[in-house]
Amino acid sequence: QVQLVQSGAEVKKPGASVKVSCKASGYTFTRYDLNWVRQATGQGFEWMGWMNPYSGTTGYAQKFQGRVTMTRNTSTSTVYMELSSLRSEDTAVYYCARMDTGTLDVWGQGTTVSVS
Amino acid sequence: DIQMTQSPSSLSASVGDTVTITCRASQSISRYLNWYQQNPGKAPKLLIYGASSLHSGVPSRFSGSGSGTDFTLTINSLQPEDFATYFCQQSSSTVCTFGQGTKLEIK
Numbered sequence: 001q002v003q004l005v006q007s008g009a010e011v012k013k014p015g016a017s018v019k020v021s022c023k024a025s026g027y028t029f030t031r032y033d034l035n036w037v038r039q040a041t042g043q044g045f046e047w048m049g050w051m052n053p054y055s056g057t058t059g060y061a062q063k064f065q066g067r068v069t070m071t072r073n074t075s076t077s078t079v080y081m082e083l084s085s086l087r088s089e090d091t092a093v094y095y096c097a098r099m100d101t102g103t104l105d106v107w108g109q110g111t112t113v114s115v116s
Numbered sequence: 117d118i119q120m121t122q123s124p125s126s127l128s129a130s131v132g133d134t135v136t137i138t139c140r141a142s143q144s145i146s147r148y149l150n151w152y153q154q155n156p157g158k159a160p161k162l163l164i165y166g167a168s169s170l171h172s173g174v175p176s177r178f179s180g181s182g183s184g185t186d187f188t189l190t191i192n193s194l195q196p197e198d199f200a201t202y203f204c205q206q207s208s209s210t211v212c213t214f215g216q217g218t219k220l221e222i223k
Binding site (some may be wrong): 030035037043044045046049059061088095101102103104107108109 | 124125148150152160161162165166171203205207208210211212213214215216217
């Protein structure tokens with residue numbers, strides 16, 4: 001079945017970087033954009049950006065410009081999101097989600113990133 | 117960015133009740149509005165896309181309506197598994213934005 005499986009929880013020090021992976025299966029990896037969204041505890045969702053796995057084109061939310069990098073490995077159907085210069089406010093659950101005509105129709109299970 | 121305002125932020129209801137959640141956009145988004153359900157500790161699940169289209173596998177007691185700036189999600193005949201948090205999301209602009217969520221609790 002269609003699924004996105006993310007890497008495990010991370011604990012980082014302020015100023016460090018974190019790289020979260022999102023492995024797609026059950027569909028043609030290059031046909032759909034993948035987005036990254038985060039959710040701090042008890043809060044709403046914050047969109048971080050997107051990647052087109054076919055072309056490698058990315059688009060980032062202005063808030064994260066210069067700190068986030070999204071990459072992919074088409075041979076393993078995996079997208080990566082790296083966030084640098086971490087601060088305590090970056091503590092959140094990070095989700096990858098497949099986008100189909102504006103709709104986030106398949107989500108990964110989430111990766112908890114704690115910065116302390 | 118387009119701001120999405122959901123109301124209420126929380127809601128208490130009983131099994132069998134009908135509830136309505138609203139989402140208002142800061143500018144017109146046509147019908148580019150989606151609804152998601154999230155249970156504690158879980159990823160969101162898509163319920164409604166394009167303001168009123170039911171996602172595959174979603175029970176018909178869920179329905180959505182609206183266009184422009186005002187949207188509603190209605191759940192008829194609440195079931196125990198419906199007590200969760202609901203979010204709206206606009207896809208009119210390149211930058212996705214979400215409502216703050218409505219937590220639906222059992223009365």
